Amino acid sequence: MRKVGFCAVAGSGMSALAQVLRAQGCEVYGSDRSFDQGKEGKIKKALSDIGVKICPQDGSMLDNDLEVLYTSTAVESTIPDVKRALEKNIPVKRRSDLLAEVFASYPKGIAIGGTSGKSTLTAMVGYILDQAGLKPTVINGAGMQNYKDMPGIPNVILNKGDICVIEADESDGSIEKYTPYISVVNNISLDHKSLEELEILFGDFAQKAKFGAVLNADCKHTIKLLNKHSNNVTFAIDNPEADFYFEDIKAVDDGTNYSFKGRNYHLNLIGRFNVANAAAAVAVCSMLGVEAVKACEILQGFAGTKRRLEVLGKSNNITVIDDFAHNPDKVAASMSALKSYKGRLLIMFQPHGFAPMRLMGKDIIESFAKYMDDKDILMMPEIYFSGGTVNRDISSKDLIDYAVSLQKQAYFFEKRDDLEKRLLELVGEGDRIVLMGARDNSITDMGYRILEKLK
Numbered sequence: 001m002r003k004v005g006f007c008a009v010a011g012s013g014m015s016a017l018a019q020v021l022r023a024q025g026c027e028v029y030g031s032d033r034s035f036d037q038g039k040e041g042k043i044k045k046a047l048s049d050i051g052v053k054i055c056p057q058d059g060s061m062l063d064n065d066l067e068v069l070y071t072s073t074a075v076e077s078t079i080p081d082v083k084r085a086l087e088k089n090i091p092v093k094r095r096s097d098l099l100a101e102v103f104a105s106y107p108k109g110i111a112i113g114g115t116s117g118k119s120t121l122t123a124m125v126g127y128i129l130d131q132a133g134l135k136p137t138v139i140n141g142a143g144m145q146n147y148k149d150m151p152g153i154p155n156v157i158l159n160k161g162d163i164c165v166i167e168a169d170e171s172d173g174s175i176e177k178y179t180p181y182i183s184v185v186n187n188i189s190l191d192h193k194s195l196e197e198l199e200i201l202f203g204d205f206a207q208k209a210k211f212g213a214v215l216n217a218d219c220k221h222t223i224k225l226l227n228k229h230s231n232n233v234t235f236a237i238d239n240p241e242a243d244f245y246f247e248d249i250k251a252v253d254d255g256t257n258y259s260f261k262g263r264n265y266h267l268n269l270i271g272r273f274n275v276a277n278a279a280a281a282v283a284v285c286s287m288l289g290v291e292a293v294k295a296c297e298i299l300q301g302f303a304g305t306k307r308r309l310e311v312l313g314k315s316n317n318i319t320v321i322d323d324f325a326h327n328p329d330k331v332a333a334s335m336s337a338l339k340s341y342k343g344r345l346l347i348m349f350q351p352h353g354f355a356p357m358r359l360m361g362k363d364i365i366e367s368f369a370k371y372m373d374d375k376d377i378l379m380m381p382e383i384y385f386s387g388g389t390v391n392r393d394i395s396s397k398d399l400i401d402y403a404v405s406l407q408k409q410a411y412f413f414e415k416r417d418d419l420e421k422r423l424l425e426l427v428g429e430g431d432r433i434v435l436m437g438a439r440d441n442s443i444t445d446m447g448y449r450i451l452e453k454l455k
Contacts, residue, residue, distance in 0.1 A: 001025060002025075003029070003066050004027070004066060004069075004070065005029040005068070005069045005070065006028065006029070007030075007032075007061075007071045007075050008031075008071060008072045008075050009032050009054075010032040010040045010441075015047060015155065017099060018047065019047075019152050020137070020158070022050055028051070028052045029054075029066065030047060030052050030054055032057060036058075039442070040441060050151055058080050059083065062081060062084040062088055067091075069082070069085040069093070070093055070094070070095055071092060071094060096169070100174070104178075106162060106163060107162045108181040108288070109180045110125060110136075110181065111166055111180035111182070112125065112166065112168060112184045113170060113184055113202060114222075115170070115327065116186065116327070117186045117187065117273065117276070117277050117333075118169075118186065119141045119142035120304070120305050120308050122138065123138070123146075124302055125284050126144070126157050127302050128281055128290060129285060129288065130157055131298045132298065134288065135161030136159055136163040137159050137160075137163070139156055139166045140155045140156065141155065142155060144157070144305055145304045145306065168180075168205070176205075181209065181210050182209055182211055182212055182287055182288075183208065183209035184214040184284055185202045185206055185214070185222050185225060186222075186280055187222055195221060199224065199225075203224075203225050203228050206228040206229050207228040211231065211287065212229060214234075215234050215235075218236045218276065233287060234283070235280045244280075244292070246259070246275050246278065246279040247259055247260075249275050254268065256275055258278070260279075260282075260292065263293065263296070266300050267300070268300070268302060269302075270309060270337045270341070271333060271336065272333075273333040274337070281295070306444075307323060307443075309321060309334055316454055319343070320454075321432060321434045321447075324437075326436070326437060326439075327356075327360060331349075331436070332371070334434075335367065338371075341432075343431060343432045344431045345377070345432055345434055346426060347372075347378045348379050348380070348416075348423060349368070350435075350436065350440055351383045352384045354383055354385070357394050361399045365402050365406070368403065369403060372408050377409045377411070379411050379412075379413065379422070380410070380411075380412055381413050382395060382415075383396055384440050416446070433450060
């Protein structure tokens with residue numbers, strides 16, 4: 001039996017792979033500084049319940065004769081687990097190395113790439129294939145609501161078929177490690193890299209596909225990749241020339257309606273961008289033999305993903321929404337969806353990382369400003385910092401000042417507790433509180449805490 005360790009096992013990508021190896025019969029150990037700090041108790045329990053042995057992040061995990069230690073890109077070499085592994089000559093590998101290894105073991109690997117929408121699209125594809133009886137294994141970067149009652153954390157679907165669906169991340173370049181059966185490029189927009197770098201990266205990704213590529217015909221950068229592969233399928237919600245063109249999109253109280261080839265369907269999610277995700281999912285599954293009509297019908301039962309415009313609850317006619325948006329396109333997509341419905345928006349945006357905010361902070365503010373009206377309010381605490389050495393030459397206050405210069409109601413708070421207090425003072429009946437930000441599960445905890453205080 002293989003013995004493996006995961007450093008930073010609470011992360012969505014790491015916890016998914018820990019579950020995959022545990023299902024394969026490995027003896028799995030895990031540590032996370034958030035566990036040591038008394039945080040992420042639900043994740044800790046879920047992993048423990050399926051047999052992952054949780055250890056303090058003090059190096060003691062490496063006393064268990066581990067064959068390899070897997071770490072995320074956020075983990076530095078100064079962390080005790082990593083230092084101990086190096087001292088004991090235990091190989092230290094990245095999460096992406098393991099994901100590439102697992103992915104390559106499946107004859108039909110579906111890699112979902114793109115700047116935005118990867119987690120939702122991965123979940124949609126996995127759900128359709130699962131419901132259609134194709135028994136996929138799915139490794140996702142977000143919890144999948146249709147599987148929330150399964151043991152463990154619902155960011156994986158564990159089956160024994162020949163298909164594996166993964167979310168392929170371009171932010172750290174790990175997308176280059178995959179040779180998919182089908183490559184999917186959902187969109188290309190400014191995020192962690194320049195557009196020029198991204199076009200090259202995704203072009204190579206599409207070209208490497210063994211069977212074919214699925215491309216967004218609405219994205220001017222993605223459509224350039226058509227010549228990268230001889231077997232392409234396109235999808236769109238604006239371009240009628242696409243192979244899978246979803247139209248007549250209408251926001252309704254319980255989601256979104258759309259039509260495809262003369263038939264009407266319902267999606268339990270809000271936003272035009274989610275209809276585009278649905279079109280992409282149907283296009284992918286068609287390449288695997290699932291009829292489009294059947295795929296659309298299956299998607300009507302799709303319940304969404306965690307932290308993607310997730311309604312945490314309602315109290316006194318006030319809705320609390322949790323969202324992962326953290327780059328200009330994601331913010332614009334979420335804001336567009338939210339403004340399809342009535343009600344003032346009180347938005348808390350938690351910026352993540354000083355370098356990303358230097359690169360795209362102003363673009364993010366412009367995405368908010370494009371959709372905010374005079375009554376909407378944007379509030380920001382200081383930039384989230386998870387540790388390590390970094391140049392802190394930008395502040396959330398700089399971004400808030402820019403929002404104010406665009407004539408928007410915007411306020412900076414040094415501490416999130418002060419922001420939460422002010423938000424509760426401002427909120428009124430019919431308002432929607434939207435909590436946005438990436439890689440920080442305490443945002444969700446804040447949402448549930450606000451709901452309790454609203455009662």
